[in-house]
Amino acid sequence: MDTEESPQSRRGERIVGAIGVLSMLSVTVIAALTGAWKPMQIGWVAFIAMVGGVALALRTEKNQAGALVWGSGLASGAMIVSVGLFLLPDALNHHPRFGGLGVASGVIVGFAGHAIGHRLSHIELPMDATVAQLTAHTIAAGAIIGIVYGNMPELGPLLGVAIVSHKGPAGYAAADRLTRNGRSWLPILLPAAGVGVVAVLASMVSLPASAPLNGLVFGFATGVFLHVAMDFLPRCELGSEVHDALSVEGDAHAMLDRLRLHAVASTLLGGAVVVVLWWTVAP
Numbered sequence: 001m002d003t004e005e006s007p008q009s010r011r012g013e014r015i016v017g018a019i020g021v022l023s024m025l026s027v028t029v030i031a032a033l034t035g036a037w038k039p040m041q042i043g044w045v046a047f048i049a050m051v052g053g054v055a056l057a058l059r060t061e062k063n064q065a066g067a068l069v070w071g072s073g074l075a076s077g078a079m080i081v082s083v084g085l086f087l088l089p090d091a092l093n094h095h096p097r098f099g100g101l102g103v104a105s106g107v108i109v110g111f112a113g114h115a116i117g118h119r120l121s122h123i124e125l126p127m128d129a130t131v132a133q134l135t136a137h138t139i140a141a142g143a144i145i146g147i148v149y150g151n152m153p154e155l156g157p158l159l160g161v162a163i164v165s166h167k168g169p170a171g172y173a174a175a176d177r178l179t180r181n182g183r184s185w186l187p188i189l190l191p192a193a194g195v196g197v198v199a200v201l202a203s204m205v206s207l208p209a210s211a212p213l214n215g216l217v218f219g220f221a222t223g224v225f226l227h228v229a230m231d232f233l234p235r236c237e238l239g240s241e242v243h244d245a246l247s248v249e250g251d252a253h254a255m256l257d258r259l260r261l262h263a264v265a266s267t268l269l270g271g272a273v274v275v276v277l278w279w280t281v282a283p
Helices: 007-034 037-059 065-094 096-122 129-151 157-180 186-202 211-231 241-245 253-281
Strands: none
Touching (some): 065 157, 065 211, 096 129, 129 186
């Protein structure tokens, strides 16, 4: 149900959005001074993708379940394949057992963070719960991207771009949810900037030459990203976000059955694109 905002709330939302934009511009200057170009480039891709998702949501008068399914499917497919091609082999190369332990820990911590983050929607916060959850997620993602690229500068930007590919669908879903509740989309600019800001700062952290520690760190990054990728798989079930986005009334089973085929196709296509790009640029 739509709710009317107070002038103070609207002013606060504009301030949060302005902080996001200014933070992104400021950290771009830091990246230019420190040479952290790859984390900054990935950060800008994430920022543009999330803002693009917001723009798409604002252009549609009603929720578009098909766009949500294809956006989430393409992103999750790209992320899952990227984990298998790039992150998992590197984590296990550092240390097979500690790397595996890191992967398991990342998946469990990712699930725990998602479950705890969901509780934010049931308590009073100084900012909208949707924005708070997105901000917490982008801080974690930015930290891991920064550490990975800061300690492995030879990595190409393909991995980072695939990892943040879910930012478009995330921005779409968040903007749609906020506008349906009568809220402004401007605060989304803060989590949109979060990946780039934290990635550049985290890229300055150098890990010690310890195979078990590096295995844990890179394995943990792999596990977190794998959890996020699995979480973005489009679920065309009753009560899901896709179901909420349907504009049909009454029995939606037939529409959900058709969207399940779209979910499979989009996920396969997202993964295939990463494989083709990897194969093309592979030495």
